[in-house]
Amino acid sequence: MLRYAIKRIALAFVILITVMLAMYAMVFLVPGDPASLALGPRATPELKELLRERMGLDEPVLMQVWHFFHNALTGDLGYDVWSKRPVLDQILEFFPNTLILGITALGWAVVLGIALGCAAVVWRGTVTDRLLGVLSVGLISVPAFVVAIYAILIFAVWLRWLPAIGAGTPGDIGSQIRALILPAFALGIGWVGYLARLVRASLLEVMGENYIRTARAFGLPERRVVFRYALRVAIIPTIALLAVGLGSILSSAVFVETVFGRPGIGTLITGAVQKRNYPVVMGTVLFMTAFYLFIVTAADLLIARLDPRVRDVFRR
Amino acid sequence: MSSGGKFRVLRALLSDPMGALGLILVLLFVAMALFAPWVAPADPIKLNVMEKFQPPSLSHLAGTDQLGRDLLSRIIFGARTALSIALTSVGLAGLGGLILGMIAGFGPRWLDALLVLAFDSMSSLPMIMFALAVITIVGPGTGTLILVVVLVSIPAYARLIRAQTLSLAGADFIVAERAMGASSARILFRHLLPNVVGPLVILLSMDVPIVIMLEAGLSYLNLGVRPPTPSWGNILYDGYTSIRAAPYMVLIAGLPLVLSTLGFTFLGEGLRDALDPKLRRGAAR
Amino acid sequence: MSEAVLSVENLSLRYRVPGGTVAALRNVSLAVRQGEVLGIAGESGCGKSTLASAMIDLMGANAEITSGAVCLNGCDILSLPRAERRRLRGREIAMVFQDPMTAFSPVLTVGAQLVDFQFNLDGVTGREKWSRARDMLARVGLSDPDLAMGRFPHELSGGMRQRAAIAAALLMRPAVLIADEPTTALDVTMEAQIVHLLRELQADYQCAIVIVTHHLGVIAELCDRVAVMYAGEVVEEAPVDALYHDPRHPYTRALLSCDPAGIEAATGRLPAIGGRLPDLSDLPPGCTFAARCGIATDRCRTVPPPCVALGPDRSALCHEVAP
Numbered sequence: 001m002l003r004y005a006i007k008r009i010a011l012a013f014v015i016l017i018t019v020m021l022a023m024y025a026m027v028f029l030v031p032g033d034p035a036s037l038a039l040g041p042r043a044t045p046e047l048k049e050l051l052r053e054r055m056g057l058d059e060p061v062l063m064q065v066w067h068f069f070h071n072a073l074t075g076d077l078g079y080d081v082w083s084k085r086p087v088l089d090q091i092l093e094f095f096p097n098t099l100i101l102g103i104t105a106l107g108w109a110v111v112l113g114i115a116l117g118c119a120a121v122v123w124r125g126t127v128t129d130r131l132l133g134v135l136s137v138g139l140i141s142v143p144a145f146v147v148a149i150y151a152i153l154i155f156a157v158w159l160r161w162l163p164a165i166g167a168g169t170p171g172d173i174g175s176q177i178r179a180l181i182l183p184a185f186a187l188g189i190g191w192v193g194y195l196a197r198l199v200r201a202s203l204l205e206v207m208g209e210n211y212i213r214t215a216r217a218f219g220l221p222e223r224r225v226v227f228r229y230a231l232r233v234a235i236i237p238t239i240a241l242l243a244v245g246l247g248s249i250l251s252s253a254v255f256v257e258t259v260f261g262r263p264g265i266g267t268l269i270t271g272a273v274q275k276r277n278y279p280v281v282m283g284t285v286l287f288m289t290a291f292y293l294f295i296v297t298a299a300d301l302l303i304a305r306l307d308p309r310v311r312d313v314f315r316r
Numbered sequence: 317m318s319s320g321g322k323f324r325v326l327r328a329l330l331s332d333p334m335g336a337l338g339l340i341l342v343l344l345f346v347a348m349a350l351f352a353p354w355v356a357p358a359d360p361i362k363l364n365v366m367e368k369f370q371p372p373s374l375s376h377l378a379g380t381d382q383l384g385r386d387l388l389s390r391i392i393f394g395a396r397t398a399l400s401i402a403l404t405s406v407g408l409a410g411l412g413g414l415i416l417g418m419i420a421g422f423g424p425r426w427l428d429a430l431l432v433l434a435f436d437s438m439s440s441l442p443m444i445m446f447a448l449a450v451i452t453i454v455g456p457g458t459g460t461l462i463l464v465v466v467l468v469s470i471p472a473y474a475r476l477i478r479a480q481t482l483s484l485a486g487a488d489f490i491v492a493e494r495a496m497g498a499s500s501a502r503i504l505f506r507h508l509l510p511n512v513v514g515p516l517v518i519l520l521s522m523d524v525p526i527v528i529m530l531e532a533g534l535s536y537l538n539l540g541v542r543p544p545t546p547s548w549g550n551i552l553y554d555g556y557t558s559i560r561a562a563p564y565m566v567l568i569a570g571l572p573l574v575l576s577t578l579g580f581t582f583l584g585e586g587l588r589d590a591l592d593p594k595l596r597r598g599a600a601r
Numbered sequence: 602m603s604e605a606v607l608s609v610e611n612l613s614l615r616y617r618v619p620g621g622t623v624a625a626l627r628n629v630s631l632a633v634r635q636g637e638v639l640g641i642a643g644e645s646g647c648g649k650s651t652l653a654s655a656m657i658d659l660m661g662a663n664a665e666i667t668s669g670a671v672c673l674n675g676c677d678i679l680s681l682p683r684a685e686r687r688r689l690r691g692r693e694i695a696m697v698f699q700d701p702m703t704a705f706s707p708v709l710t711v712g713a714q715l716v717d718f719q720f721n722l723d724g725v726t727g728r729e730k731w732s733r734a735r736d737m738l739a740r741v742g743l744s745d746p747d748l749a750m751g752r753f754p755h756e757l758s759g760g761m762r763q764r765a766a767i768a769a770a771l772l773m774r775p776a777v778l779i780a781d782e783p784t785t786a787l788d789v790t791m792e793a794q795i796v797h798l799l800r801e802l803q804a805d806y807q808c809a810i811v812i813v814t815h816h817l818g819v820i821a822e823l824c825d826r827v828a829v830m831y832a833g834e835v836v837e838e839a840p841v842d843a844l845y846h847d848p849r850h851p852y853t854r855a856l857l858s859c860d861p862a863g864i865e866a867a868t869g870r871l872p873a874i875g876g877r878l879p880d881l882s883d884l885p886p887g888c889t890f891a892a893r894c895g896i897a898t899d900r901c902r903t904v905p906p907p908c909v910a911l912g913p914d915r916s917a918l919c920h921e922v923a924p
Contacts, residue, residue, distance in 0.1 A: 011436075018437040026453055125662075134334055141581035143529040145536065146570045149556055153566055157559055210703035217659055217698075218718040218769070219690030228717070232708045251442030255533045259556070269445070270537050273452045281452040285445045293440055 005301055012293045017069075019289055023282060024068055077283030087283035090268060095287075097167060098257065098264035102250045104180055105188035106242065113195025114231075114238070120196065121203045122226055132196065139193030145255035148186035152259070155182060165261035183260045187253055191245060198241060202234040209233075236303070243299030247292035328590035335586020341579025345572075348395040358386035360393040360546045371564050379564050381554050387565065390546040391572050397547045398576065401458060402527040405465035410520050412466060413473020414512075418504055420474060421481025428478075435471035443468045447534065456539045465527050473519060480512045514591040522584035525577035532573055548573050604675070605632035606809045607656065607694065607777045612669030614655055622665075623881045625651045627833045629669070633777065633809045640824035640841070641813045642856070646878055648833040653781045653813045657696050658686050674776070692721040695770035699782035701762035705754035711738075711765055712750030718769050737768040741798060760791040764798065771802060779811045784819055796822050817860045821845060826914065829853045832879050832889040837917040850917040851894045888920065896921050 071078065077087040120132040156164035168176030206212065207230055215229045216222075250265065257266030265284060272280035329335040348355065363383045370380040379387050420431040447464040454460045481504075484490055490503055528548075534540030535549025536556075543550050548569065555565030614626040625648050633639040641649045654660050656671055658678060670677040673693055678686055698704045705714055715734035716727060725733070731750070738746035741764040754762055763783065770778055783799070784792040796819055803810055812823060820827055820841065827844050829837045829852065837850035848854045855874045876893035879885055888906045891897040898920070906920045 014433065015437045015440050018433065019441055022437070023449060026450070137334070137581055137585055138578060141525050141577040142574055143532065143577060145533055146552070146573050149552060149559075149566050150570055152556075153559060153563055157563060210698060210700055211706040213659060214696075214698060214704045214766075214769075215706070215717070217657055217690055217696045219687045219692070219721045220717060221687065221720075224717075224720075229706050229709075233706070248442055251444045254444050254448070255536070258537060269448055270539070273448050273539060274537075276452055278452060281449055285441075285449045288445050289441055292442060296440075 004304060008297055008300055012297045016290055016293055020069065020072060020286065023285065024065060027278070072286060077286065078279035080277060080280055087279050088287075090280065091265070091284055091287050094264050094268045097262065098250055098253055098266065101180065101183055101187065101253055101257070101262065101264065102246055104184040105253075106191060106245055106249055107188075108184065109188035109191035109195060110238075110242065113192045114199050114235075116192065116196035117199025117203060118226055118231065120200045121207065121230070122223060124204070132200075136193035136196045136200075140190050140197070142190065143255075144186050144190055144252060145259050147189055148183065148256050148259040151182045151186050167262045167264075179260075179262070183253075183256050183262060186259075187249060187256045191249065194245075195238065195241075198238055199231075199234065202237050203230050206230045206234045240299060240303055243295050247295050250291070251288055325587070325590045329583075329586045332586050332589060334582045335590065338579050338582025338584070338586050341575055342583050345395050345399060345576050345579065348392050349399040352392050352396045356386075356389035356392040358389045360385060360389040361544045371562070372568075379562070379568070381551070381565060382558050382562075387551070387568060390551050391548065391569065393546045394548045394551055395572065395576070397541055397545060398528050398531055398572075401461055401465075401531050401541075402524045405462040405527055406469065406520050406523050408462065409466045409469035409523075410473055410516060412470045414477055414516070416470060417474035417477025418481055418508070421478040421485065422500060422504065431474070432478075435474055438467065438471045441468075443530070444533075447530065448539070451534070451539050456534070456542065458541060461531055461534065461540055465530065469523055472523075473516065476515055476519060477508075477512055480515075481508055484508055484511065518584055518588045518591060521580055521587060524584075525580040528573070528576055528580070604634065605672075606635050606674060607811070608632035608672045609652070609656065610670045610672065612652075612655060612671065613667045614651060614660070615665055615667055616661070617663045617665060618882070621882050624884060625664070625833050625881065626655065629830075629833075629835055631828055631835060631838070633811055635776070635809055636803075636807045637826065638803060638810045638812065638824045640820035640827040641811065641830060642815065642817060642820055642827055643830035644815060644856070644878070647830045649813045649815075649830050650781055651833075652830070653696070653779050653811070656777075656779055656811065657690060657694055659696075688721055690721065691718060691775065692773045693775055694777045694779065695773065695775040697763075697766050697770045697778065697780040697783050700786050701759055701766055702786065704766050705762065707753065707755055709753075710750065711752055711754060711757065715750070715765070715769055715772065719772055722773050733772060734768070737772055738765060741765070741768040741771075741802070742794075743768075759787060760794065763787060763791070763795055767795070767798065767802070771806065771808075774806060775808060777809045777811065779813070781813045782816075783812065783814070784816065785814065792819070799823060817857065829856065832884075833881060834889065834918060836890065836919070839911070839915045843915060849911060849915075849922045850919050851896055851921070852890050853917075855893075888918075 077091070079086055080090065116132055116136070120129045123129050152164045155162045162182050163175075163179050164182075166179055168174075168179035170176075203226065207226075209230075212225060212229055215225045220229075253264065254266035254270060256262075257264040258270055261267070265288065269281060269284045271277075272284070329339060363385060364380070365383060367380050368382055372379045381387055381390070416431060420428045443464075446468060447461075450464050450467075451460055454463070484507060490507065493503055493507075531540055531547065532549035532552065535547040536553045538550070538553070540549055541547040551569040552566060552573070555562070555567075555569045559566055609629055609631045612626055612629045613624070615622040615624045629648075629652060631639070631641075631652075641652060643649045651660070651664070655664075655666070658671070660666075666679060671679050673689065678689060681689075705711065709717075712731065712734060715737070716730045719725065719730045719733065722730065735746045735750055738749055743749045743761060743764055749757060749761065749765065754765075757765065763786075767780075767783070770780075780799070784795050787795060799810065799812075800823055810823075812820065814820060824841050827839060827841050828835045829844075829850065831852050837844070837848070837853045839849075844853065845857065848857050852874075859873060874893055879889050879892065885891065885902070887900070887902045887904050888894070888897065891901040894901065901920050904920070906918050908916055908918050909922050909924060910916050911922065911924055
């Protein structure tokens with residue numbers, strides 16, 4: 001177990017460092033000076049020089065790489081070139097909003113997805129099963145930001161039930177929850193389909209196991225067989241996937257957050273990209289990658305700890 | 317796969333309502349993209365401010381936008397943008413994945429280890445985050461979009477090809493061929509390619525909707541295709557900014573996105589079932 | 602001897618497979634009386650496990666019964682509605698499966714499952730079900746039943762698990778117990794213990810037992826009567842002593858001569874039956890064993906053999922046996 005844990009954590013670090021190196025290399029491989037690109041063609045040479053200094057571009061390349069790594073690993077992601085605020089401060093300010101959105105979206109998707117997956121298995125082979133299958137594929141393929149815009153049109157513009165933009169008034173939990181409903185709906189809906197399919201497939205696999213036959217041989221009703229005997233085992237791969245899910249749903253929140261004008265990582269990074277605010281973009285990408293790696297590694301270790309039999313299955 | 321397998325696959329695909337619907341939708345959008353200049357009723361870029369915000373009517377079947385441009389024509393030309401980007405980038409990624417996967421599977425061990433690490437690192441980068449980083453560095457545009465998709469999708473294809481190559485490299489008949497002096501190239505092209513085409517095509521067609529989505533999303537943020545070139549993403553953005561004045565715009569602009577991603581996904585699912593009967597849904601026991 | 606508790610009459614069953622059907626059971630008739638132990642023997646693929654699952658109505662989704670009946674106390678259970686068939690399981694007819702490793706769910710404790718398995722027992726509280734389960738574990742010889750109740754299946758040894766599986770099957774005092782290869786997955790000492798246990802329990806509970814196995818030794822130890830199956834048919838049925846001392850069907854003879862335990866002379870070669878099982882999706886017109894049989898005639902290859910009665914409780918499916 002310990003060896004497995006060390007290997008897994010070491011791999012996460014190697015990947016993170018590779019990613020950092022690759023991104024840093026990219027900045028230098030691209031022709032053109034980041035400072036002039038950021039400021040546009042009409043910037044004065046003095047202004048460019050000032051910006052270059054602020055980005056740390058006036059140092060020798062090796063020094064820059066050293067600083068970048070040293071700072072990033074100690075949690076210093078640099079300063080916003082425009083507002084001079086530390087990038088990490090900005091990320092930490094916006095991240096909770098995105099996290100809440102991601103968890104809410106994934107939460108309702110998990111509940112509904114598992115329910116639909118079970119329903120498909122209880123009625124397997126019937127029309128209900130086929131329809132649920134088509135529905136799942138449909139939900140998976142529909143882009144979240146299109147759902148977001150349609151949701152705004154229907155529930156905010158036409159019905160006026162829920163707010164169209166923002167994250168609610170600070171301090172007013174009620175308005176914050178109301179502002180969360182539509183974004184969480186749009187972000188989670190694809191995962192409903194995804195989870196329904198996953199749960200159905202892994203349930204069907206488990207339904208072929210001998211202990212399911214035993215439970216049936218003792219005359220347990222089918223629903224009890226599915227929920228008590230099959231689902232308990234079938235849920236394990238779903239939990240593993242949820243970690244990956246949370247990591248990737250936070251990134252795909254970019255579009256949904258922008259559509260709803262919700263303060264969060266998405267709005268932070270799109271704003272920075274539009275202004276070519278290098279340190280903010282790089283810092284955010286790095287932060288999200290690190291978070292993703294952290295959560296996936298943690299989930300792997302947790303599952304290995306919970307069920308030693310699973311460890312081998314999830315090892316590639 | 318046996319000879320004449322193509323027709324068998326097509327027949328299997330059409331016998332599945334979902335696959336057939338997917339094929340029809342995809343063909344519809346491909347035709348739209350190919351024949352855009354002939355089927356579009358008007359010039360998608362020509363402004364006519366006098367006719368702005370016209371709801372759907374006989375002269376403008378889908379209405380007009382805030383600059384009086386014909387919405388239907390913009391959507392038809394948007395299909396051209398979306399499909400050309402999606403197919404080019406997915407095709408290039410497939411080719412790159414094929415080559416890198418074969419190198420990893422057939423090449424020396426150290427190179428394999430290095431490539432696998434590269435694939436792992438690449439797939440731990442959230443796609444949208446990576447896209448935004450590249451756009452910041454390279455600047456937005458069609459080329460950037462293709463570059464991002466190629467870089468992001470190569471690992472999945474390369475892994476598939478690598479796994480197939482590795483499993484094949486150990487197979488008895490390959491060992492026998494090698495012993496008889498067949499070259500690596502001959503083995504790769506005679507035995508590997510026919511075996512991986514099926515899974516690769518499935519993966520490719522499943523990735524097309526993701527690319528369409530990414531293109532539209534980034535164009536929506538004005539970080540993808542630059543206006544005035546019509547893209548489903550920037551049409552949707554135009555609609556969103558006038559959602560109260562002209563709700564029909566978002567309603568209509570969302571449809572091609574929904575239908576095309578649905579079409580490609582259904583087609584991919586249908587293809588998977590048709591090419592690999594073992595994976596057929598419903599075959600529980 | 603009393604009336605049959607469980608009887609199978611003229612049962613035919615086929616599996617739908619891609620590109621056709623497989624005739625897994627053809628015109629199988631068998632009966633087991635109260636207090637009797639019936640063995641079903643045959644090589645793998647002969648349909649004996651299919652027969653066992655048909656008896657408890659647990660065939661795969663692709664199985665289809667084309668004719669015949671399975672009667673429990675004279676009542677055809679195949680014609681009952683699904684819910685009523687389910688009510689019989691465990692209470693009237695129970696099953697012990699082959700592989701004790703996988704027969705229990707890995708994520709529920711043994712106790713929780715044994716309580717669950719008494720689902721069809723009415724008017725008994727959960728607490729009573731728990732103590733019934735505990736007592737039954739003690740009865741089948743688990744030294745610390747309270748501890749075992751709280752354990753997960755993978756924390757018990759293979760032999761303990763099989764004992765627990767037998768305990769589970771007897772929990773509701775079923776009229777019929779079906780054991781599908783109950784000892785195949787166990788080592789020799791465990792096998793002897795389980796055989797001993799089954800005999801003991803049979804004497805105590807007087808239920809009818811059907812044992813499905815390819816192991817002729819287990820049958821000789823435990824059974825009163827044997828049915829030998831070949832390619833989906835019962836080819837010979839006889840009291841166990843008669844069958845071992847005087848096998849009549851050529852297949853039974855071949856099978857007995859292959860049993861390593863029965864080979865008395867020291868030979869360098871193990872005997873084997875030449876040829877292979879016939880293709881069940883495309884059966885020959887005559888006797889299914891004809892292709893491998895040493896005494897087959899042209900009639901055997903073209904005309905299906907009759908069921909010849911060979912005295913009380915004894916019959917064989919062959920042209921060449923004389924009554």
